[in-house]
Amino acid sequence: MKKIILIGSVILTGCATTTGVVPIGEDTYMLSKSDNSRPFISGSEVKAAVMKDANKYCSDINKKFQVVNTHENSQSFGVVASAEVQFMCLNSGDNQLSRPKLTKEADSIIQVKTESPKAERQTNYKQLIELDDLRKRGIISDEEFNAQKKKLLPE
Known part of the structure; x- marks a missing residue:
């Protein structure tokens, strides 16, 4: 005990x-x-x-x-x-000496994605047009174009 x-x-x-x-x-x-x-x-x-x-x-x-x-x-x-x-x-006369401004730190951070799926598709479409233009001018090859196209378009 x-x-x-x-x-x-x-x-x-x-x-x-x-x-x-x-x-x-x-x-x-x-x-x-x-x-x-x-x-x-x-x-x-x-x-x-x-x-x-x-x-x-x-x-x-x-x-x-x-x-x-x-x-x-x-x-x-x-x-x-x-x-x-x-x-x-x-020191007493220091210019950093002031009333404290205490603020609570956020417990969590919320990230808001502002781009809608429709806007994302439009951006992808514009990028495809630019890539196709580069391909037509001979700046990138067909293989490079197709590789970038796969990255932009979901299957």
Whole structure:
């Protein structure tokens, strides 16, 4: 029974890990943290902690914190709550120091094909006419014409 309680408490304890501040460019840094110290922790909570740490880092070097980008994942089955903040530490008068303009990145990208099958057939027809003209002028051979024709026309 004592072993079960010990194993259960070890599992529930969990841990939090951080990268520490990582330089990624001139005056630009990245800080990330993963946290599974308790169940149902949100990515926003982890992000808030990372923002505080990043802000403190800039403050410690007598500069102002400017967020560049953020990303977070909330805890779910098999996924640990995590957050990443990319930020700059800037001098007070720096022209890049401004109100942050945070926008959420798209979860998925939808590509819309605007060309209809009819338009595609018309394009193929125009290409065939151009190829036939090249063949008639002797610029391409009959074999080259037929090879291109096969590519353009579905069987």
